[in-house]
Amino acid sequence: MTTDMPARMLRLLSLLQTRREWSGTELADRLSVTGRTVRRDIDRLRDLGYPVEGTTGHAGGYRLASGADMPPLLLDDDEAVALAVALRTAAGGLTGMEETSLRALAKLEQVLPQRLRGQVTALQESTATITWEARGPRVEPAILTVLAAACRDHEIVTFDYLTRTGDRAPRRVEPAHLVASGGLWYLLAHDTAKDDWRIYRLDRVTHPTPTGRRVPPRTTPGGDPAAYVTSKIATAPTRYRAVATVHAPAETVRARTWALADRIRPLDDNTCTLDASADTLPRIAQILTALDCDYTLDADTPVLDHLRTTADRALRATQ
Structure with a gap:
């Protein structure tokens, strides 16, 4: 049994951040404690401001939900370095992310251990980037994050889509994967009305709204989302031949x-x-x-x- 409560709490928080949902039994097994101890530790996390939700039923358990404020995150060494490098290069194809990325990077570098700070510094000093004026379609970060969460949670979403003819049409889909290609972002999803797979450009998506309904994950056609999207883009109809x-x-x-x-x-x-x-x-x-x-x-x-x-x-x- 893990008797060091601070270490156990950190371990519990780390587990909650690595998966969407855990059952009480799974957490107890991972921490080598009783279910009662898990419940007490969950209450302690809630007192510290972590929005841990409990679900009921046969598949009930615990999950770390979104809250009013951003609680501290636990990152291992590789995750911290990867995040710092990603923030330094910002997110290509997204609107207004450069300044936000630099603010987040400053906060991260302030708390990086010295051993990791050296790795990040070495990468930054040996890497140069060329910033081009954005001329192609740009994607709002909020749209990307909503759809990414829906892909992760297998949650049906609705949105308005600008079709090739210039009309706005409602869509209801089961998101599967996000694919970046040629400066554009694409959503691979199963359209519930057409009962078929569809590809949507994110710069044409507006008002994505989670429905709260989760569905079992579907097998991507061909097994490779990027290859599937590439093949469909190549054969998609265009305005000029x-x-x-x-x-x-x-x-x-x-x-x-x-x-x-x-x-x-x-x-x-x-x-x-x-x-x-x-x-x-x-x-x-x-x-x-x-x-x-x-x-x-x-x-x-x-x-x-x-x-x-x-x-x-x-x-x-x-x-």
Whole structure:
């Protein structure tokens, strides 16, 4: 039995932070104490301001819930270093996170043990970052955190979604995974109305609302969320069509354009096709310019008009 109460309390708090819910029996076994001791220690945590909720029923137990204030967290060495580095680089693709990240980093570094502070300092001194002006769609941090919690807890959420046609439509889904790709965030979820898997861009999501209803986790199609989302993005409909036959090896084109693998099809060792279709004309022009080799193009009229205008502008600038 663990008789050192402060050590036991810290161990109990650490357990509550590592999993969504624990039964009283599981906690008692982990701490080598009785169920009565667990209940007393839970009450002590509540007195210290930790919002520990108790659930009833056959699967009842304890969970660390959200409260009015942020209580102290327990981090092991690797978690503390990872968090410090992540805060230093901030969160790409999120709106207004830079200043908040620096404030949180200052608080963390103030309490880091000296042995960890040296690791973090070494990483920071040997790493440089280039900050680019944000031009792509940005995601509100609150939206990301709500959906991340719903994925973790297998909780159904509702939200409004901006469709490709520009309309707002309500959605009710079972969130499964968040996937970041190409500066965008995607939610992979099972749509309850369509009874099928769907992918949603987070910059088009508004008003995500947890319903309080949890469901059993579903098996992701193919078993790999990132691979599934990648394959669907590559085949998703776009506003403008542009397919180039490129006089260069497929691997060369992939390295120059960073195009998804499913968008490039080798024809022979020195020729391939590239599907450069996109929702914006400048994006298509950017992809084609990155080829830096000869190609023929099969594209929609607006794409051809945009490329001619861009080329004429470039020629006038050189005269």
